[in-house]
Amino acid sequence: MRYASVTDRLAGLGGAKWEIHARARAMKAAGAEIIELTIGEPDVPTPAQLLSAAAGAMTSGRTGYSNGRGEQAVVAALAARYSARRGRQIGTDQVMCLPGTQTTLYAVLRTLVEAGDEVLLGDPMYATYEGLISQTGAKMVPVPLRPELGFRMQAADVAARITPRTRVLFLNSPHNPTGAVLRADDLRALCDVARAHDLWILSDEVYEDLVFPGVSFTSPLDLPDMADRVVVASSISKSHAAPGFRSGWCIGPAEFCQRLLPLSETMLFGSQPFIADMTALAVSEHSPVADGMAERFSRRAGLIAQTLDGVAGLRVHRPEAGMFALVDVRATGLSGAAFATSLLERTHVAVMPGESFGAGLQGWLRLSLTQSDDRTVEAAGRIAAHAATLLGNAA
Structure with a gap:
């Protein structure tokens, strides 16, 4: 039988990247005690007031059809949030609501590129990005993110990879998996390159509210002269510990949103109104859980560095x-x-191999910071001991 070519383009770009995580979950289901440092699951439950808002909306009958742009209350709340954060007016016609950041990025890229186009993307990269680009038929062009430069994208590296087919510069700051945050100067230089070559900028900013103490976040949406070519995507999944609700959005030029609207209507024709009501509440207030998560994750990164950095030849990159x-x-x-495979088999610690996040992380591991301090230290100790064993065996 015949299949659409998109299935060939996406082969191996989905769940295969998460094989270690799946194996760890299977071992856990079979009774093994696993320290799971694989996925980015928030370490706190969804705030009670958001659950109450969703439940109350369902009880009051907010369970009918919605529309392709998003419910009026959440669209207005997002326009107000971004107007306040970016220091300039963002209208409701610049907002589109979709189920989670992943769906949002899928739809945005489908709107901006097609077969024959090229998308510039930092390497390392979040595991699903390659598939998001490939589904459109466009080509991913990796831009190296260098450890010695803090994994922050450099404008010169971008400029060197631009061709007549380049259409989009895909940014992710704060970055997954490296935890890097673009500085204002980095971003200005990148935006200047994008403007000079008439590129869109797509910026995944889902970790905006999880910036560690002492670090400043800058968005390309902060720059008024870039307003006609910037689209940002985010959700409440991380900031409000609500990944299962799949509530995301994008902010962009009004014309872009009007172009995206028929695609959104064709895909989904609206999200759940009761989740929209919950999201409107979430984005109208400062998250009650984000600051605590940022502080804990920063502390645990420090604990990992204290336990592992310099031990058995290991090096830790602090996010x-x-x-x-x-x-x-x-x-x-x-x-x-x-x-990662031998670590899971011998010590029951599950981590993600760097290769799941691009060629730039070959020979690296990504460790989640969402376990308790004690469990994090225990896992780091097992990693150190495993590395020492491997070096001893090699000697």
Whole structure:
């Protein structure tokens, strides 16, 4: 039988990247005690007031059809939020609501690029980005994010990879998996390159509210002269510990949103009104859980560095935001995938191999910061002991 070519383009770009996580969950279901440092699941429950808002909306009958742009209350709340945060007026005609950041990015890229186009994307990258680009038929062009420069994208590296087919510069700051946050100067230089070459900028900002103490966040949406070419995407999944509700959005030029609207209507024709009501409440107030998560994740990154950095040749990259820390295990002679596999089998610690996030993290691991301090230290100790064993065996 015949299948659409998109299924070939996406082969191996979905759940295969999460094989270690799936194996760990299977071992756990079979009774093994696993320390899970794989996915970015918030370490607190969804705030009670948001659950009450969703439940109350359902009880009051907010369970009917919605529309392709989003319920009026949440669209207005998002316009007000971004107007206040970015220091300029963002209208309701610049807002589109979709189920989660992943769906939002899918729809945005479908609106901006097609077969024959090119999208510039930092490497390392979040595991689903390659598939998001490939589904359109466009080509992903990796831009190296260098550890010695804090994994922050450099304008010169972008400019060197632009061709007549380049259409979009895809940014992610705060960055997953590295935890890097673009500085204002970095962003200005990147935006200047995008403007000079007539590129769209797509910015995934889902970790905006999880920036660590002492670090400042800047968005391309802050720059008025870029307003005609910037689209940002986000959700309440991380900031409000609500990943299962799948409530996201994008902010962009009014014309872009009008172009996206028929695609959104064709895909979904609206999200759940009761989730929209919950989201309107969430984005109208400062998150009650984000600051605490940021403080804990920063502290745990420090605990990992104290336990692992310099031990058995390991090197730890300290994040500036988000839910993850990176560990360079190349001194052991193993790939990240081989190290993560043997670590899970021998110590019951589950981590993500760097290779799931692009060629730039070959020989690295991504560790989630969402376990308790004690469990984090215990896992780091097992990683250190495992690395020492590997080096001893090699000697």
